[in-house]
Each structure stands twice: as structure tokens, then as C-alpha cells.
Amino acid sequence: MTTNARPIPVPDPESQLYWDAAARHALELPYCDACTRYVFPPRPTCTRCLGALRWVAVSGRGTVYSFAVMHESYMRGFDPPYLVAQIELDEQPGLRLTTNLIDCEPGDARIGMRVEVAFEDRGEDVAVPQFRPVSDGGA
Ligand SMILES: [Zn+2]
Numbered sequence: 001m002t003t004n005a006r007p008i009p010v011p012d013p014e015s016q017l018y019w020d021a022a023a024r025h026a027l028e029l030p031y032c033d034a035c036t037r038y039v040f041p042p043r044p045t046c047t048r049c050l051g052a053l054r055w056v057a058v059s060g061r062g063t064v065y066s067f068a069v070m071h072e073s074y075m076r077g078f079d080p081p082y083l084v085a086q087i088e089l090d091e092q093p094g095l096r097l098t099t100n101l102i103d104c105e106p107g108d109a110r111i112g113m114r115v116e117v118a119f120e121d122r123g124e125d126v127a128v129p130q131f132r133p134v135s136d137g138g139a
Pocket of ligand 1: 032033034035036046047048049050051
């Protein structure tokens with residue numbers, strides 16, 4: 001590993017299953033069957049009914065809700081300019097992940113653009129979900 005390698009995520013008990021799924025290149029989020037809604041960021045129980053959550057695979061598709069072009073490096077391994085974005089997933093209004101938008105020139109990023117998850121491997125059994133413009137034009 002070089003000194004310029006991007007940081008490795010450190011799971012906590014609530015996010016462990018998120019990172020376990022990511023390592024398999026799957027995007028899974030906690031879901032409450034009683035409320036029929038996703039709860040993210042992960043919590044021990046549903047934030048609405050305090051019921052149990054189970055982890056469910058999601059489509060990995062969504063739209064750019066907001067983004068910023070970073071012109072300085074705030075973290076090792078991230079060479080400016082790069083994009084930080086909030087992605088609203090198709091599964092549920094308001095279900096958003098903060099991520100990097102990759103494979104996209106900073107000047108081409110747009111709010112509302114269609115994106116899909118892509119996994120960046122950062123070592124053995126570690127991958128980070130990120131998002132890129134959809135390769136098939138959306139839908
Ligand atoms: Zn609930």
C-alpha cells in the first residue's frame with residue numbers, strides 16, 4: 001500500500017453489514033418491514049417504530065440530489081478536482097447516500113442526473129460504494 005492510498009473504512013457495529021455487503025460488491029441497506037421503509041444511515045432499530053431491521057439489497061440506481069466539486073485535497077488519495085455527491089436512491093424519496101461521483105468530469109455533473117453504484121476496491125475484502133453516470137442512459 002502506498003502512502004497515497006485512500007483510507008480504509010472502519011466499520012462500527014451498526015455499519016458492519018453495510019461494509020460486508022460492499023466487500024461482495026452488493027449495496028444493502030437496513031429495512032423495516034413494519035414501516036415498509038429503509039433506514040439510513042444504519043441504526044440499531046427503526047427510527048420510526050423502534051422495530052427490528054433487516055438488510056435488503058437495493059438496485060444501486062438513483063439520481064444526483066446535490067454535489068460539490070472539491071478543488072483541494074482534504075483526504076489522502078483524493079486528487080482534486082473530485083466530486084462529492086448526495087445520491088437519492090430510487091427505492092425511496094429522501095433515501096440518500098453521501099459518496100463520490102466517479103467517471104464524471106466535474107463540469108459534467110448535474111443535479112438530477114441518473115447514476116448507478118460502482119465499487120472501488122481498497123484492499124482485500126474492502127470495497128467502497130461510489131456512484132457513476134449510468135452506462136445505459138438512465139430509465
Ligand atoms: Zn419501522
